[in-house]
Amino acid sequence: MTEKKAKKRKVSNLLALAVLSYLVQGPRHPYELSRMLRENDDGRSIKFTHGSLYMVVQQLAKAGFVAEQETTREGGRPERTVYALTDAGRKEQRDWLRELVEEPQHEYPRFVAALSLIGALHPDEAVGLLRRRLERLDEQGAEVRAMIDGTVSAGVHPLFLVEEEYRLALLAADRAFTERFITQITDPEDGWAPAWARFHERQDP
Amino acid sequence: MTEKKAKKRKVSNLLALAVLSYLVQGPRHPYELSRMLRENDDGRSIKFTHGSLYMVVQQLAKAGFVAEQETTREGGRPERTVYALTDAGRKEQRDWLRELVEEPQHEYPRFVAALSLIGALHPDEAVGLLRRRLERLDEQGAEVRAMIDGTVSAGVHPLFLVEEEYRLALLAADRAFTERFITQITDPEDGWAPAWARFHERQDP
DNA sequence: GAGCCAATAGTCAGGGTTGACTAATCAGAG
DNA sequence: CTCTGATTAGTCAACCCTGACTATTGGCTC
Numbered sequence: 001m002t003e004k005k006a007k008k009r010k011v012s013n014l015l016a017l018a019v020l021s022y023l024v025q026g027p028r029h030p031y032e033l034s035r036m037l038r039e040n041d042d043g044r045s046i047k048f049t050h051g052s053l054y055m056v057v058q059q060l061a062k063a064g065f066v067a068e069q070e071t072t073r074e075g076g077r078p079e080r081t082v083y084a085l086t087d088a089g090r091k092e093q094r095d096w097l098r099e100l101v102e103e104p105q106h107e108y109p110r111f112v113a114a115l116s117l118i119g120a121l122h123p124d125e126a127v128g129l130l131r132r133r134l135e136r137l138d139e140q141g142a143e144v145r146a147m148i149d150g151t152v153s154a155g156v157h158p159l160f161l162v163e164e165e166y167r168l169a170l171l172a173a174d175r176a177f178t179e180r181f182i183t184q185i186t187d188p189e190d191g192w193a194p195a196w197a198r199f200h201e202r203q204d205p
Numbered sequence: 206m207t208e209k210k211a212k213k214r215k216v217s218n219l220l221a222l223a224v225l226s227y228l229v230q231g232p233r234h235p236y237e238l239s240r241m242l243r244e245n246d247d248g249r250s251i252k253f254t255h256g257s258l259y260m261v262v263q264q265l266a267k268a269g270f271v272a273e274q275e276t277t278r279e280g281g282r283p284e285r286t287v288y289a290l291t292d293a294g295r296k297e298q299r300d301w302l303r304e305l306v307e308e309p310q311h312e313y314p315r316f317v318a319a320l321s322l323i324g325a326l327h328p329d330e331a332v333g334l335l336r337r338r339l340e341r342l343d344e345q346g347a348e349v350r351a352m353i354d355g356t357v358s359a360g361v362h363p364l365f366l367v368e369e370e371y372r373l374a375l376l377a378a379d380r381a382f383t384e385r386f387i388t389q390i391t392d393p394e395d396g397w398a399p400a401w402a403r404f405h406e407r408q409d410p
Numbered sequence: 411g412a413g414c415c416a417a418t419a420g421t422c423a424g425g426g427t428t429g430a431c432t433a434a435t436c437a438g439a440g
Numbered sequence: 441c442t443c444t445g446a447t448t449a450g451t452c453a454a455c456c457c458t459g460a461c462t463a464t465t466g467g468c469t470c
Contacts, residue, residue: 046313050449101319102337110219113250133306158397170378235419256459
């Protein structure tokens with residue numbers, strides 16, 4: 001117990017990491033950050049809504065990672081408060097990003113939860129649903145692929161789309177797994193379907 | 206706009222789906238559910254803490270998916286309130302589980318966020334971090350593999366570990382992607398490192 | 411037979427997140 | 441010139457979640 005356990009971050013929302021990362025390039029006001037996020041990412045990699053951005057900036061300010069710099073006003077528009085990174089904020093940004101890259105985190109994808117409960121369905125129904133899943137996975141894969149190709153051929157360096165390539169890799173793995181799972185259930189030699197069906201009858205009257 | 210958009214579930218926490226699924230087999234009190242979850246899943250597939258379980262049961266009761274059945278007392282222990290599924294709850298359980306199996310959801314894995322911001326690091330540092338990631342992925346994969354093999358050889362049907370097989374498939378895909386990414390950066394012919402480094406200098410003074 | 415830890419059973423304050431709301435300005439249609 | 445809808449900019453209440461806390465019983469050791 002002498003080792004300090006990775007003490008949790010003061011602001012854990014990943015949107016905060018994005019804010020810190022954008023502020024590395026200079027002070028910004030929240031609305032500007034919101035616009036940059038919409039243009040660069042549009043909620044594909046980092047979940048955010050308009051309102052959550054303001055919350056997160058407040059939290060970062062309270063934690064001392066950013067500081068209010070000035071309050072400007074243009075025309076009759078509401079005031080805009082410009083925030084800048086503090087030294088602590090710069091440190092937090094580097095540290096956090098490094099941690100996320102080098103340390104695979106335990107996640108809770110929804111399909112994992114579904115699989116852990118799938119015994120509650122009848123095997124025949126499960127197979128039907130899994131087949132439909134394959135179709136959806138193909139559709140989603142095609143969409144992502146098209147998006148990447150379109151953006152790259154518009155002159156953007158692939159580095160800025162590497163997160164979409166990763167997503168594609170996960171979709172492909174999901175597809176392969178789902179296909180394998182279907183086979184394991186339906187295999188006429190030693191498929192799981194009969195045992196599963198018997199188990200299912202005992203559960204469900 | 207005549208089509209109704211998939212109206213969001215009244216209780217969206219996945220722990221609630223687990224509770225509904227366990228209650229299919231008969232009425233239970235919260236502590237019993239808590240124990241079952243710890244034994245069957247131990248937080249690997251469905252995130253839960255002791256406290257969140259009680260919250261979720263309350264929410265399910267308010268939404269009409271479960272109903273208080275009786276309050277028993279044994280010895281000097283606190284009262285235990287037993288909950289049972291309602292018809293609406295049974296319907297919600299089936300509907301929700303089906304949806305999760307057939308419809309791949311858009312998720313926000315932490316590594317996706319990290320990749321979308323990785324340009325903020327110097328390419329040399331990124332490569333170092335990605336190499337360490339490979340090691341961690343191997344470790345985690347080996348752990349999951351050992352867990353599966355141990356449990357199966359203790360007589361448990363592999364169906365009850367299918368979510369761990371899925372996790373393993375994702376880990377393998379992550380590994381393959383990470384290796385490919387490192388190569389793309391470091392390739393001496395046309396690697397991204399030089400362009401990345403130039404971009405990085407313009408960002409960071 | 412006193413002391414201590416693990417298990418049983420549940421509550422609750424504080425903080426985080428969501429989505430709806432306000433309100434002004436500007437560009438373009440008619 | 442007026443109306444409409446999009447964009448700019450931000451607030452807020454309601455809900456949700458986490459982690460810490462209370463309190464009793466049973467089993468084990470010394």
